[in-house]
Amino acid sequence: xxxxxxxxxxxxxxxxxxxxxxxxxxxxxxxxxxxxxxxxxxxxxxxxxxxxxxxxxxxxxxxxxxxxxxxxxxxxxxxxxxxxxxxxxxxxxxxxxxxxxxxxxxxxxxxxxxxxxxxxxxxxxxxxxxxxxxxxxxxxxxxxxxxxxxxxxxxxxxxxxxxxxxxxxxxxxxxxxxxxxxxxxxxxxxxxxxxxxxxxxxxxxxxxxxxxxxxxxxxxxxxxxxxxxxxxxxxxxxxxxxxxxxxxxxxxxxxxxxxxxxxxxxxxxxxxxxxxxxxxxxxxxxxxxxxxxxxxx
Amino acid sequence: xxxxxxxxxxxxxxxxxxxxxxxxxxxxxxxxxxxxxxxxxxxxxxxxxxxxxxxxxxxxxxxxxxxxxxxxxxxxxxxxxxxxxxxxxxxxxxxxxxxxxxxxxxxxxxxxxxxxxxxxxxxxxxxxxxxxxxxxxxxxxxxxxxxxxxxxxxxxxxxxxxxxxxxxxxxxxxxxxxxxxxxxxxxxxxxxxxxxxxxxxxxxxxxxxxxxxxxxxxxxxxxxxxxxxxxxxxxxxxxxxxxxxxxxxxxxxxxxxxxxxxxxxxxxxxxxxxxxxxxxxxxxxxxxxxxxxxxxxxxxxxxxxxxxxxxxxxxxxxxxxxxxxxxxxxxxxxxxxx
Numbered sequence: 284x285x286x287x288x289x290x291x292x293x294x295x296x297x298x299x300x301x302x303x304x305x306x307x308x309x310x311x312x313x314x315x316x317x318x319x320x321x322x323x324x325x326x327x328x329x330x331x332x333x334x335x336x337x338x339x340x341x342x343x344x345x346x347x348x349x350x351x352x353x354x355x356x357x358x359x360x361x362x363x364x365x366x367x368x369x370x371x372x373x374x375x376x377x378x379x380x381x382x383x384x385x386x387x388x389x390x391x392x393x394x395x396x397x398x399x400x401x402x403x404x405x406x407x408x409x410x411x412x413x414x415x416x417x418x419x420x421x422x423x424x425x426x427x428x429x430x431x432x433x434x435x436x437x438x439x440x441x442x443x444x445x446x447x448x449x450x451x452x453x454x455x456x457x458x459x460x461x462x463x464x465x466x467x468x469x470x471x472x473x474x475x476x477x478x479x480x481x482x483x484x485x486x487x488x489x490x491x492x493x494x495x496x497x498x499x500x501x502x503x504x505x506x507x508x509x510x511x512x513x514x515x516x517x518x519x520x521x522x523x524x525x526x527x528x529x530x531x532x533x534x535x536x537x538x539x540x541x542x543x544x545x546x547x548x549x550x551x552x553x554x555x556x557x558x559x560x561x562x563x564x565x566x567x568x569x570x571x572x573x574x575x576x577x578x579x580x
Numbered sequence: 581x582x583x584x585x586x587x588x589x590x591x592x593x594x595x596x597x598x599x600x601x602x603x604x605x606x607x608x609x610x611x612x613x614x615x616x617x618x619x620x621x622x623x624x625x626x627x628x629x630x631x632x633x634x635x636x637x638x639x640x641x642x643x644x645x646x647x648x649x650x651x652x653x654x655x656x657x658x659x660x661x662x663x664x665x666x667x668x669x670x671x672x673x674x675x676x677x678x679x680x681x682x683x684x685x686x687x688x689x690x691x692x693x694x695x696x697x698x699x700x701x702x703x704x705x706x707x708x709x710x711x712x713x714x715x716x717x718x719x720x721x722x723x724x725x726x727x728x729x730x731x732x733x734x735x736x737x738x739x740x741x742x743x744x745x746x747x748x749x750x751x752x753x754x755x756x757x758x759x760x761x762x763x764x765x766x767x768x769x770x771x772x773x774x775x776x777x778x779x780x781x782x783x784x785x786x787x788x789x790x791x792x793x794x795x796x797x798x799x800x801x802x803x804x805x806x807x808x809x810x811x812x813x814x815x816x817x818x819x820x821x822x823x824x825x826x827x828x829x830x831x832x833x834x835x836x837x838x839x840x841x842x843x844x845x846x847x848x849x850x851x852x853x854x855x856x857x858x859x860x861x862x863x864x865x866x867x868x869x870x871x872x873x874x875x876x877x878x879x880x881x882x883x884x885x886x887x888x889x890x891x892x893x894x895x896x897x898x899x900x901x902x903x904x905x906x907x908x909x910x911x912x913x914x915x916x917x918x
Contacts, residue, residue: 354759355709356735364711380684381711384718397762399706399775401655404685408719422764422773423657430658452763452819455730455912458833462825467918483832484824485803491823492765494832499758501768566771572800573768 284515286538287314287442289525290350290376292450292495294325294475297332304336306532307345311539314346314521316376318367320353320395322457322496323360324470330366337373350376353397354453354497361385376418387412396421396444396523397453403434416440418523421449421505424568425513432517440520446508446534446555447525448480448493449501449564449573458494467497478528482561490561503574504559509552510568511541530558588849588856590879591649591748592872595627595861600637602869603646607876610647612680613637614778614861618660619667620651621682621704622861623778634674647677653702655683655775665689672697678723681705682761682775684716691720700724700748704774706761710742717745724748724854728760733844733913737851746854751841752871753859754904755911757819757834765818770800781817788813797821814905836905842891844913845882867902874898 288307291300307315317333317340319325328336337347349367352360361381368375368385377383378395386392394400394409394417406417419428421444432441457467459474459481474481480493480500490502507514507522514522522542524534537555540546556563566575592608594600603611614620616628629637638648650671656664664686671679672694679697681687682704690697699716703726707713716722724746727736740747758765760774767773770785781799789796795807797816804821807813814820819833841848841856848856856879858871874895882889900906911917 353762354730355711356731358738361709361711379709379712380705380707380715381709384711384715387715399655399683399761401683401775402658402661402685404661404688405683406685408684408688420764420775422767422776426659427657434658449764449768451765451768452758454758454833455732455918456757456834457918462828462832466916468915481825486806486822486824486829487803488824489803491802494825499765499833567767570771572771573764574802 284542285313285521287521287523288312289523290316290320291526293478297327308343310535315340316348316350318350320350321498347373348376348393349373351378351382353378355381391415407436410436410439418442422567424570426570428517442521442523443519445522446506449505452499454497457496459496503562503564506563509548511548591855591857593861597637598865599868602865603872604641604644606869606872608646608872611641612649612651614651615667618778619664621653621774621778624862649678649680650676651680653680653682653704654778687720698723703728704761706759710739713743729756730759730912732915740852748855748857749853751856755839769802837907837909838903839911840908842878846886846889
């Protein structure tokens with residue numbers, strides 16, 4: 284099983300972004316997804332910067348994939364999507380059906396976690412249009428995955444979101460701007476103040492969700508490191524780790540060790556809870572509420 | 581879209597036969613309905629139609645000149661696939677005017693096995709730009725797309741100019757804050773989502789709790805809101821609760837409020853929308869009758885004289901009376917909302 288690093292979901296400054304990917308050049312990961320997925324207004328890095336980072340990663344043997352925006356509405360966003368589709372160097376992860384349409388019949392592409400693949404017929408259709416890998420929607424678990432794997436088209440790779448705060452929803456509204464009583468158009472890039480998103484508690488002060496611009500994430504960190512054997516039994520090809528500011532090196536190392544049989548997965552699961560400040564969860568894997576956690580429960 | 585001047589279709593919810601009659605009798609041009617199972621996005625106890633009821637309902641609508649659309653707009657898992665295909669086949673046998681589908685695989689099944697069946701792309705299909713819509717027109721020749729409630733008015737206009745299919749937009753009813761078809765908040769908390777089960781914040785997960793602090797609403801144990809003694813309490817849809825962000829307690833995602841487009845009706849008509857949809861298959865027949873009547877009056881007035889159209893205060897008041905939170909918003913159509 285390969286390890287991938289999903290696209291960076293938060294707004295970090297340029298220097299931090301470059302340093303993050305510089306570290307990844309030496310990290311034991313196989314695939315790196317690059318680019319802005321959340322908000323078209325975020326332009327700390329231009330496409331040329333992402334391509335430069337991609338070249339550096341590719342030079343160290345990593346597979347590089349450019350990800351498109353999850354929610355594209357404006358013509359300018361479609362133009363940006365077109366530039367990514369036509370980049371000529373790297374594969375592309377399509378994060379909506381617009382990107383799928385743009386990439387159809389042109390170059391092989393990855394179907395991202397925000398495109399709804401719930402059954403084999405949809406997967407077959409996407410394979411015929413050029414998809415070579417798909418990321419299982421986060422709310423699907425072992426049961427559906429097992430059934431899907433039995434019917435997946437030849438040559439299709441399967442990737443599963445394995446560690447990180449879950450991407451739960453997208454809106455036209457910027458919730459970080461709303462938290463500061465401003466509209467999206469006058470946000471002043473306030474989300475840059477929250478490198479791991481803005482935590483939302485219930486009125487009982489329990490961490491519940493994370494606001495990340497127009498995206499809502501889980502406060503708990505979804506972790507499948509305790510289920511690596513099951514993922515392997517399902518013939519999953521790639522496990523995705525989602526970038527976070529703290530502990531990425533240790534998280535990658537733990538997954539690598541478990542995959543190589545050098546660390547027991549339940550032990551790793553317990554170890555990695557220290558990089559999940561607001562709790563861990565794996566409920567979706569068990570066809571349960573996504574916020575549930577099974578290990579040691 | 582070439583002909584932007586023909587009549588706009590008013591599409592109203594039919595959660596059961598009395599609601600369907602209420603919609604048809606009060607001026608709906610079309611009604612939309614679903615089967616009594618998980619194949620549609622309003623899979624609520626006691627709602628929707630079995631085969632026999634659907635036949636009677638369709639006959640009632642047809643006899644009075646209303647079209648019937650049938651929603652099969654959840655995403656079947658491999659284990660459910662055959663049942664969803666059977667629903668498409670049954671819709672074809674019932675000879676509905678169109679089916680409203682979300683899943684691309686199911687759309688292909690429908691296009692291949694029931695070529696005479698007209699296809700609409702459901703709002704749950706999450707098509708928010710013309711490239712996405714083009715995927716469905718090219719592959720399945722869809723006749724209409726229902727746009728997610730995340731687009732501004734100018735974006736709606738731009739899409740209508742670019743696509744080769746009819747465009748339907750939401751006109752009134754509960755407001756989804758998130759892009760439909762791409763929100764799993766409900767399954768994160770309860771295990772059931774609109775995509776998988778046709779429900780959001782399902783009633784079976786709701787618990788009310790009286791406490792010294794007030795009445796608490798919980799969804800699978802998660803506190804969604806607390807209401808002071810005299811405060812009206814709303815259904816705990818989880819994106820419409822009050823939460824604590826940095827010490828401020830407020831409606832962090834959205835207030836309980838309803839979408840209402842009467843203030844921009846001329847602009848929507850001018851943009852060339854083919855249909856305006858009223859949300860609310862889960863609401864009562866009285867609600868459907870009430871909202872359909874007001875929307876019919878407003879649409880008729882707007883179509884006969886769009887340049888001088890101003891929504892009557894009594895229409896707005898009548899709609900607010902039945903609206904979630906008793907107030908309304910233009911939602912994403914109005915840029916500052918975003």
